[in-house]
Amino acid sequence: MSVQEVLPLNGVATGQAGQFRADHLLVAEMVKPGSKVLDVGCGDGDLLQLLETRGIDGRGIELSREGVNRCVAKGLAVVQGDADTDLVNYPDDAFDYVILSQTLQATRQPRVVLENLLRIGRHAIVSFPNFGFWKMRLQLLIGGHMPRTENLPATWYDTANIHFCTIKDFVQLCDEINVKMERSVALDLYGRPVPLNLPWWVWNMFGEQGVFLLSRGGGK
Numbered sequence: 001m002s003v004q005e006v007l008p009l010n011g012v013a014t015g016q017a018g019q020f021r022a023d024h025l026l027v028a029e030m031v032k033p034g035s036k037v038l039d040v041g042c043g044d045g046d047l048l049q050l051l052e053t054r055g056i057d058g059r060g061i062e063l064s065r066e067g068v069n070r071c072v073a074k075g076l077a078v079v080q081g082d083a084d085t086d087l088v089n090y091p092d093d094a095f096d097y098v099i100l101s102q103t104l105q106a107t108r109q110p111r112v113v114l115e116n117l118l119r120i121g122r123h124a125i126v127s128f129p130n131f132g133f134w135k136m137r138l139q140l141l142i143g144g145h146m147p148r149t150e151n152l153p154a155t156w157y158d159t160a161n162i163h164f165c166t167i168k169d170f171v172q173l174c175d176e177i178n179v180k181m182e183r184s185v186a187l188d189l190y191g192r193p194v195p196l197n198l199p200w201w202v203w204n205m206f207g208e209q210g211v212f213l214l215s216r217g218g219g220k
Contacts, residue, residue, distance in 0.1 A: 022191025041103030132166030178217035
């Protein structure tokens with residue numbers, strides 16, 4: 001099954017969908033058209049460009065000056081900022097959605113960052129590489145070295161990622177801080193969703209990455 005079949009997107013033609021990453025397509029599909037969005041750690045702005053095709057008002061913050069410059073060159077509203085230190089400056093409910101795409105593992109305080117996402121946004125969308133993926137486990141078990149994959153190509157001594165987690169770890173964190181999971185998807189090695197009717201341990205084993213649509217739990 002192709003990404004286009006799994007993730008039909010309003011405003012994105014079938015021919016265009018192939019130029020976007022599978023996780024970006026899924027994130028964009030989770031955001032309602034016309035929403036106001038903040039993309040935290042937006043990189044080169046590829047996701048923001050995709051969101052624009054759906055009529056979404058997207059803003060971004062990016063740690064690297066090079067990334068900010070590339071985003072601004074594309075006409076995107078992006079400023080330099082750090083998820084660990086700058087999210088506290090945003091007011092409550094400033095956005096409909098706050099997105100943290102493939103950045104959680106690079107933050108110094110993941111729990112605090114997640115709490116801030118759901119303070120300044122009515123919803124949060126978080127995606128991250130799953131360190132419980134079977135290829136990761138196999139490299140540790142057989143190779144005896146820190147895993148490297150296409151999504152995580154850097155060596156252990158040259159990576160910005162400092163807080164790896166598994167899908168199971170993230171679900172437990174959401175439970176601890178009373179976060180509601182409105183939608184959760186594990187994507188396999190080929191960017192295809194792992195079937196919903198399979199248990200969590202299968203997602204944790206065969207999902208290369210997880211994508212979660214979150215909102216505040218009761219009592220927040």
